[in-house]
Amino acid sequence: MIAIQLLACAGLIIGAFLILGLKPVEFTDSLFAFLLRPKRSIREDIQTSTGRKKDGPLRREIKEAQVILEMTGRGSRFSLVCAVSLALFCIGGSLAILLGNFFLAPVMAVGFLFLPSWYVKLTANHYKRDIASELETALSVVTTAYLRTEDIVTAVEENIAYLNPPVSKVFRDFLMQIKLVNPDVEAALKAMKDRIDNEVFREWCDASSDCQHDRSLKTTLTPIVVKLSDMRNVNAELEYMLAEPRKEFLMMVVFVVGNIPLMYLLNKDWYHVLMHTPLGQVILAITAAVIFVSAGYVVKLTRPIEYRR
Known part of the structure; x- marks a missing residue:
């Protein structure tokens, strides 16, 4: 009966989209744009900009995912991430309802909603590592040539x-700006340093800009490039250490969730109490909430280190 009701609800939603001529991506874009830019008073905007009032968890996760996608050159996929988040929100709530646990429905829906943003954060770490590796090569060869040609x-x-x-595109835009827009090398270097989210690259651009006034400062460029190599070696060693907490967390989640069907095989009375009584359903909802909250902290805390000046 519940399954038929869910199918009827899904058919009603699909029919509404077809009648109104709405596309799922357009709907999710409008919905998440409203969540990112809600109507607030001037006082609330001032408190948010000064850090005295923080955004909610949902808005904060959406903003972080959007910033990471734009930073990694995948800004066009933000609409897809929003659509997948909304779809998982519906799937999570529907699964809980099919299990007959209405306490679990909001937990599963909200937890599944955050899954795409957590995935974006995890992939951003690999992207940054690849960027740092390419930057090491690029800055090394450019610095060597600059020391020779000045x-x-x-x-x-x-x-x-x-x-x-994407490093080559940044340097091509640098050349294009100098040759076709503005021959000011110092201005082009300052504009280039914000194109890649890497502190060592920004420091290299600042040092190169200073060298335009004093050529004797060019010897400071080589130690800056060496920092990229040192960071890569340190992050390679830490990557294994950071992977261990994620692995242990996933193993614990598998054990906790796997105990439910195992309980059905060992003791059906306990399984009935857990799945079909209010107390057992509340325990399942609390357990799921703890898993999703812990997953958010694991994604947040197991990130590679970044250089800060």
Whole structure:
């Protein structure tokens, strides 16, 4: 009976979309845009901008996912992430309802809603590691050429063919700005440093900008490039250590969830109490809430270290 009601509800929603001519992506874009930019008073905006009032967990997760996607050059996928989040929200609530546990429904729905944003955060760590590796090569060859020619534009032109995306695009835009827009090298370097979210790259751009006034400062570029190599070695060692907590957490989740069908095989009376009594359903809801909250902290705390000046 519950399954038939869920199917009827899904058919009603699909019919409403077809009648109104709405696309799921457009609907999710509008919904999440409202969540990101709600109507607030000037006082609330001031408190948020000054840090005295923080955004809620949902809005904070959506903003972080959007920023990470834009930072990694995947900003166009934000609509897809929003659509998947909304779909998982419905799937999580529907699964709990099919199990007959209405206490679990909001927990499963909200927990499944956060899954895409957590996935985006985990993939961002791999993207940053790849960017740092490519930056190490790019800055090394450009710095070597600059020490020889004492001309940053010539150094970039000589090595642009050996660079790989997305770092190569940043340096190509740097050359294009100098040749076609503004020949001011210092302004182009300052504009380039915000194109990649890496503190060592920003420090290199600042040092290169200073070298335009004093060529003797070019010796400071090589130690900056060495920092990328040191960070890569340290992060490689920490990657294994950071993977251990995630692995242990996943194993504990498998054990906790796997005990439910195991209980059905060992003691059907206990299984009935857990699945079909109010007390057991509340315990399941609390357990699921603890799992999702812990998953959020695991994703947040098991990130690679970043250099800060």
